Amino acid sequence: MGNHTDILIVGGGIIGLTSAYALARAGLSVEVRERGELGQQASWAGAGIIPPGNPERTANAIDLLRASSVRLFAPLSAELREFTGIDNGFRVCGGIEFLHPEDADLPDRWAAEGLTLSEPTAEELRHREPGLTPPPRPAYRFPGMGQVRNPWHMRALVAACEQLGVRLRPHTPCVWSSELLHSYQHVILAPGAWAAEVVAPLGFTLPVRPVRGQIVLFRPTQPVLSHVVIDGRRYLVPRADGRVLVGSTEEPEAGFERANTEAGVRGLIDFAIGLVPALAHAPIEKCWAGLRPGSLDSLPYLGRLPGHERVILAAGHFRAGVQLSPGTAQIVRDLVLGSPPSIPIDAFRPDRQPNFSLRPSFRS
Ligand SMILES: Cc1cc2nc3c(=O)[nH]c(=O)nc-3n(C[C@H](O)[C@H](O)[C@H](O)COP(=O)(O)OP(=O)(O)OC[C@H]3O[C@@H](n4cnc5c(N)ncnc54)[C@H](O)[C@@H]3O)c2cc1C
Known part of the structure; x- marks a missing residue:
C-alpha cells in the first residue's frame, strides 16, 4: 500500500490499540495518536472482568458482540504473549x-x-x-467467567503494536482538520470518554x-x-x-x-x-x-460516521470496553478492508436513536 501511512487511529486506549494491532496484522500501516500516555485512561483503570459467551445462541446484538468478542480473548492473549513475552494475566x-x-x-x-x-x-x-x-x-x-490485568494487557498491546511497526505517538492530541482525510485512507476515532469533542468538528453530535x-x-x-x-x-x-x-x-x-x-x-x-x-x-x-x-443507552457506537465514508467511529463502550475490544477491533478491520462486518453492527450505528430495550446480559 505504498510508503505512506494507511490508517490514522485517534486514541491509544484498548479500543484504539486493539484495532491498531488487528489492522497492522492485516498488513496495513497504522499510526496512533494519543493525547496523553498510551493506555492510561479508562482502559488502564478498568477491573478487567471478562464474562463468558456463546455466540452461536445469543438473542440480541449486544450479546452477540460480547459473546463473539470474549471468545477471542484467550487466543488474543496467547498471541500477545507469544509475540511480546508479556503475560496479560488473562485467566478463567x-x-x-x-x-x-x-x-x-x-x-x-x-x-x-x-x-x-x-x-x-x-x-x-x-x-x-x-x-x-x-x-x-x-x-x-x-x-467460564474470566479476568485480565488491564495494565499488563495494555503493555502487551503497546509492545505488539511496536513490533508490528505501528507508529505510536503519545502526547499528540489530534485536532480534526480536512487534511487528515487527504493524508490517510481511513481515520478511526477511538477517543473514549472524549468522543463528543473529537467528532464535533465533523459536524456530528455524539451523546458520549x-x-x-x-x-x-x-x-x-x-x-x-x-x-x-x-x-x-x-x-x-x-x-x-x-x-x-x-x-x-x-x-x-x-x-x-x-x-x-x-x-x-x-x-x-x-x-x-x-x-x-x-x-x-x-x-x-x-x-x-x-x-x-x-452512551445514553449504554451501547457502543460502531461504524462509519454518517457523511464521512472514511471515518470509522469506535467509542462509547461504557462498562464493557475491555470485554468488547477484540470484537470491536475485528469490526474495525472488516470495515477498513471493505468486507461486511463479521459481527453485525446495525444496532450500534453512530446516528441511531437510543435503544433502551437492548440490554446486555452482563454489565461487567
Ligand atoms: C472503574 C472501571 C471499571 C471497569 N471495569 C470493566 C470491566 O471489568 N470489564 C470491561 O470490559 N470493561 C470495564 N470498564 C470499561 C472499560 O475500561 C472501557 O469501556 C474501555 O477502557 C474504553 O476504552 P477506550 O479505548 O474507548 O477508552 P480509553 O481507554 O479512555 O482510551 C481513549 C483514549 O483516547 C485518548 N484521546 C481522547 N481524545 C483524544 C484526542 N483528541 N487526540 C488523541 N487522543 C485522544 C485519551 O487520552 C485516551 O487515552 C471499566 C471502566 C472503569 C473506569
Whole structure:
C-alpha cells in the first residue's frame, strides 16, 4: 500500500490499540495518536472482568458482540504473549453473580444462550468461597467467567503494536482538520470518554459522556476469594496474587474529574467488607478512578460516521470496553478492508436513536 501511512487511529486506549494491532496484522500501516500516555485512561483503570459467551445462541446484538468478542480473548492473549513475552494475566477464574430484582430476566437469557452455569446452594457457596458472606439474593455461578490485568494487557498491546511497526505517538492530541482525510485512507476515532469533542468538528453530535468509576485495591496477607463476585453494579475481583480489587461507582455527575472521593471509596470499602469480612483487616494498597465512555443507552457506537465514508467511529463502550475490544477491533478491520462486518453492527450505528430495550446480559 505504498510508503505512506494507511490508517490514522485517534486514541491509544484498548479500543484504539486493539484495532491498531488487528489492522497492522492485516498488513496495513497504522499510526496512533494519543493525547496523553498510551493506555492510561479508562482502559488502564478498568477491573478487567471478562464474562463468558456463546455466540452461536445469543438473542440480541449486544450479546452477540460480547459473546463473539470474549471468545477471542484467550487466543488474543496467547498471541500477545507469544509475540511480546508479556503475560496479560488473562485467566478463567469463575464468577458468582448475585441477582438483583431488576435483573430477573437474566437467568432465562443466560440459559437460552447455553452458558454453563449453576445455582449454588448456601452449602456449596460456603465450600467454594469460605470467606464470602453471601447477600440475601439468588446466586448464579459461571465457571467460564474470566479476568485480565488491564495494565499488563495494555503493555502487551503497546509492545505488539511496536513490533508490528505501528507508529505510536503519545502526547499528540489530534485536532480534526480536512487534511487528515487527504493524508490517510481511513481515520478511526477511538477517543473514549472524549468522543463528543473529537467528532464535533465533523459536524456530528455524539451523546458520549464520561462516567467516573472508582476502584479500591486490597492486599490481604492471605487469599480470601477465588471467584469474581458481582452484586448489582459492584463487584470484587480476586487477582492471582491474592490482591482483591473492589469496584465500582457510577458517577456521571463527576464530569472529567478523575479523583477519588471519600464517599466513593468508603462505599466500596463497606461493600467489600460486607461480602468478605476478612477484608476489614487487609491493607488497602491504593485507590484510583477512570472515566468510562458512557452512551445514553449504554451501547457502543460502531461504524462509519454518517457523511464521512472514511471515518470509522469506535467509542462509547461504557462498562464493557475491555470485554468488547477484540470484537470491536475485528469490526474495525472488516470495515477498513471493505468486507461486511463479521459481527453485525446495525444496532450500534453512530446516528441511531437510543435503544433502551437492548440490554446486555452482563454489565461487567
Ligand atoms: C472503574 C472501571 C471499571 C471497569 N471495569 C470493566 C470491566 O471489568 N470489564 C470491561 O470490559 N470493561 C470495564 N470498564 C470499561 C472499560 O475500561 C472501557 O469501556 C474501555 O477502557 C474504553 O476504552 P477506550 O479505548 O474507548 O477508552 P480509553 O481507554 O479512555 O482510551 C481513549 C483514549 O483516547 C485518548 N484521546 C481522547 N481524545 C483524544 C484526542 N483528541 N487526540 C488523541 N487522543 C485522544 C485519551 O487520552 C485516551 O487515552 C471499566 C471502566 C472503569 C473506569
